[in-house]
Amino acid sequence: MSKEFAIVDLFAGPGGLGEGFSRAGRNADTPMKIRLSVEMDDHAIHTLRLRAFLRSFDAFPKEYYDSLNAGRPLPDWSDLYPGNWKSALSEARQRVLGADGVFEELAFELDRVREDHHGDTILIGGPPCQAYSLVGRSRNKGKSDYIPEQDDRHYLYREYVRILDRLRPAAFVMENVKGMLSSKVDGGGIFSKVLEDLETAGDGYRLLPLARTAPADGSRAPARDFLIRTEEHGVPQARHRVIILGIRKDLCGGRTFEEPILGLPQKLVPVGKVLAGLWPLRSGLSKGDSAEAWQTALKAQASIIANLEEVPAQIREIAFAVAGTNDLPHLRASRWKEATNGMPEHLGNWFPDVRLKATVHHETRGHIPEDLGRYLFSAAFTSSLGKSPKLAEFPEQLKPRHRNRDSGDFADRFRTQAADRPATTVTSHISKDGHYFIHPDPMQCRSLTVREAARLQTFPDNYYFCGPRTKQYHQVGNAVPPYLAWQIAKAVQRLLG
Template sequence: MIKVIDLFAGPGGLGEGFTAFKTENGKLPFSIIASVEKEASAHRTLTLRSFYRKFKKNCVPNEYYQYIQGEITRETLFSLYPKESEAALEETLQEPKSLGTDNLEIHSTIKQRLGKEEEFRVVIGGPPCQAYSLAGRAKNMNDQKYNAKEDIRNFLYKEYLNILCIVNPQVFVMENVKGILSSSIDGEKLFPRIINDLQNPSKAIKNLDGANYKIYSLVKPALDPLNPYYKDTSDFVIKSEAYGIPQSRHRVILLGVREDIKKIPSTLIPTEPVNIEQVIGDLPRLRSGLSKNDDTTENWNEIISEFIKSMPKQLSQLKFNDVAQRVTGFKSKQLLNLTRGALVYKDGKLKKSKLPKTLHDWVLDPKLKSILNHETRGHIVEDLRRYLFCTAFAQEYSERENPNPKSHEFPDFLAPDHKNWKSGKFTDRFRVQAKGKYATTITCHISKDGHYFIHYDPLQCRSITVREAARIQTFPDNYFFEGNRTQQYVQVGNAVPSYLANQISKIVYELFT
């Protein structure tokens, strides 16, 4: 068994990839002994998934499915399987815990579970990225009181170093946003310092001698495999779309290998790109909600039908003739009977999936008779009209690399009431996840509004659901996200795509064999 410590675990994307890895003889070599997560709803998700893993895949009890389908309570489920539920809570430290705040308890628990020094150990996880992300840094620049030196998020990687010193793993995997490469404090780039500290965590934290690590890229062979170095820091960036993940998600993922491990790690193998239609096209069609109107299917049908009827004339008058013809082609009869949520599959099963072979068995679960976390959010009527225009525009200009309308391509009658709308700052305020292309990066910002994540189907007139975001993040359909919808979106947006993590786990496993 290879013991795994999962730090800053979120809902468990990295951990899912590792624990689901199978050897050629069907064994599951990775086992999580501790998952650390501070946010309460993510911790509930993490614990539930740990409970699921306590059973062999074909032996997951029916009561698990009853719970995630809303038929029994969590308390009932856990009371029926006390051994497995207690093991799951033990894995996730019983309750939310925060590195930097609850260190005494976290460190003590991990030390107790490590076992013998010679046993195989892996540390995985990525410190929270808000302080490194480009969006986060832009926000901080506008805050006159912000002091980078006092922002604890800039130094949470040192909590990661603390765990490396305690665990002394043979291998670690550390993930973060691409913005970490350019982040700096007082003119000093942080990334070179982080690399240097990861090479010798004991020296960085305690100024003591300890295990040294070689830091490898997972996508580029090192110029000198025995003493790895790279031409550019961008060599550490994984472009997820190149590895079977249906989104343009670019993340820095570092592979640390203890210097006494003589094997040279391999790199990820590129695969055919997967587009958004392949991963969400089989999910039930839904209508958007109406946040400031009477939210009924009949009222929604009437509003969208009126848009389809009136918008072409308005667009033609403003010389948007091609898009006007697209809207004219939409048939309002296809709006009938759409609901906001889809719990039970139509006729008890999902329609035929277009998932590629690599993801088919990974995502689908034949025991699942309903679709989870698949409910739309509400939108104001003005945004529904913009969504209809944007999806028609994206269809008309599908040959463009980015088929979405820029702010200057919006007709005035659809323009939002922003004084800087045409300043260039809102170039991509509305963005369709275009049919036939992979999605843009799923981020936690999806929890705030859906303008950047518009579904490609014009007649659904909505942003994507939590389940659709989870599919794009390659979470299995039986992965249930706890909390309210906003919390679910945040969990999914912050996660590492689980299928990408699974591919990384194969590279890690090979270092032990």
């Protein structure tokens, strides 16, 4: 019987990395199973525990599907399956990595995992990225008292390194934002320090890029080679992230690589291919919502656009059609079972669950009437002209009345996800207002639902996010795409098997 690798997942979020590794670890010559995951967020930890509970069964329990298919709340698992639920609580721990005493508490668990599996362990995770992200750095520049060296978030990666040093796994995977490559602290680049700390942790590691060919002489790859463009690996989203794979030096031998570990780039997957099987919905109105009120408000906005001479003819034509149609969507939520027809084969096999007879998390937000017009214009502009409009390209009547709207800081205030190409990066900002994530269909005039965002992030359709809708969006935006994680896990299996 082949040996089983134990996975430790740090800064786990809702479990994107863990989902990919867990799925790859089932029915494999090199099995892998999560033994410990650590997350601080109050809602993500509930999602993480639920998924840990479900994975404790050979097949998800019937009661899970009964609840999702009927639209009922999930049952009390501690009452139905106390042993499995206790195991899930033990696996998924709510802890703040870096807080006093947390490492000491986890050290005992790390030692036990390593000893139980004779060193056959894998460490995964992505330290929080706010201090490295370009948006976060721009925001920090506006703070007169901000000192990078005093921002502890720059050094949270050291908690990852500290645990790496203690666990001494056979392999590790660390994920972070692209901005880490250019972030500077103490007058120097943070990334070179990160690589050095990872390389020398524990028994020493060889750091390998996943999407570029590793140097044949065993030297460290250039920093830019650790950047992965997810759209090149079957994910319907242009999410660019730094991902470092480390293999313990005693397991490397003289291995060389003739092509990238993840393989060559794949054909791009457009947004329209993964959203087409979900039921079309209307948005809501922030006040006085009803299907009739929404359609009246939308048609009024469409009529305004159709009669603006400065608007390109193709857009006015779409607006005119919306104003005159009686075929607008009338539902704000749908549990109609999703379809995967026409989807690329790899995702057509990835998303569905034959026991799931309904779509979950497919409900829309409410918007003010003026935003309906902006969404209609943006979606029509994108479908007609092939790009989402900048705020300066909106007609004056549709521009928001904010005092700072012309400052340049809000040029991409409204962004439609084009149906014919991968989405832009799904971020936690989707939890705010949805303006950056407008549905490509001009008839729907709304931001993406949680399920649609989860599709772009490649979460399986049976993945349930706990908490209120805003927190569900936040979890989806902060995650590593599980399909990418699955590919990385398969690569790790090949290297360790």
